Amino acid sequence: MVPDIWYLALSALLFSIGVVGVIVRRNPLVIFMSIELMLNAVNLSFVAFGHRLGSPDGQALVFFVMAVAAAEVAVGLAIIVAIFRLRHRLSIDDLSVMRW
C-alpha cells in the first residue's frame, strides 16, 4: 500500500514544475498548458486527501475543478486567437499593455 503522503509529494513536485513553466516560457499556449499541469497537481492532492479521509468530497471538488478548467481553456484560447489575429505574433512579452 502506497502511503498517501507520496501522492502529496508528487503533487507538490508537479505543481512546482508547472510554476516554473509559467514563469520560464514565452509562448502563451505553453503557459496555458503549464497552468493545466498545476490544476492537475492540485486535483491529485484532492483525490489523495479524499482517499485518506475516506470521503467522496475530494472527488466532487475535482469534478468542479475540471468544469472550471474546461471553461478557462476555451476562453483563454479564444483570447489568444483574437490577439494573434490583431498582432500576428505570439509572445507573452508583447502582451504588456491592457489596451491598444
Next chain:
Amino acid sequence: MSVVVFAVLALLAVGSALGLVLKRNAIHGALFLVVNLGTVAALYLTLRAEFLAAAQVIVYAGAIMVLFVFAIMVLIPGKEETGPDPRRPYRLLAIPVGAGLLLELALIIGSRSGRAAAPPTTPPGGVEAIGRLLFTDYLFPFELTSVLLLAAMVGVLVLARRRAT
C-alpha cells in the same frame, strides 16, 4: 506491487511534466501533457477514484487537449521562442522561485505527516457516492457550473468572431 506501479507512474508524470516545460516546440509540449494527464488518470485509479479517471481521460485528454492541439495548429507557433530572449535574467529567476516553492511545500507536507492518525479503511465510494454528493450537498455549485459553461461558450463565440470592419 502497488509501490512499483506508483513509482513508474510518478516517474512518467514528472518526466512528462519536465518535457512540457523544457521542450521548445509547443506541439511536443502538448503531447507530453497528454502523457501527463494519462498518468494522473492512472494514479486516480490507484486511489480507487474510477469515475475521476474516466472523466480525466474524457474531459482533459479528450476535449481540452484537442482544443490545445487545434489552437497550436492554427497559430503555428514554435518559431516564436527561437530568437534570443531579451529578458533571460528575469526568466532564470524561475528556478530559485520554483525550488523555494517546492521546499516550502515539502516542509508543509513533512510537518503534517507525523501527527496524522492511521487512514480509515473505508473506501471513498464510487460513482454512486459522488453522484449523491453532487446532487445534495453540492447541488448549487453543480448548477452554477452549467451557467459557467454556457457563459464560457457565449464568450468564446463573441471573442472568436471576425470583426466586420
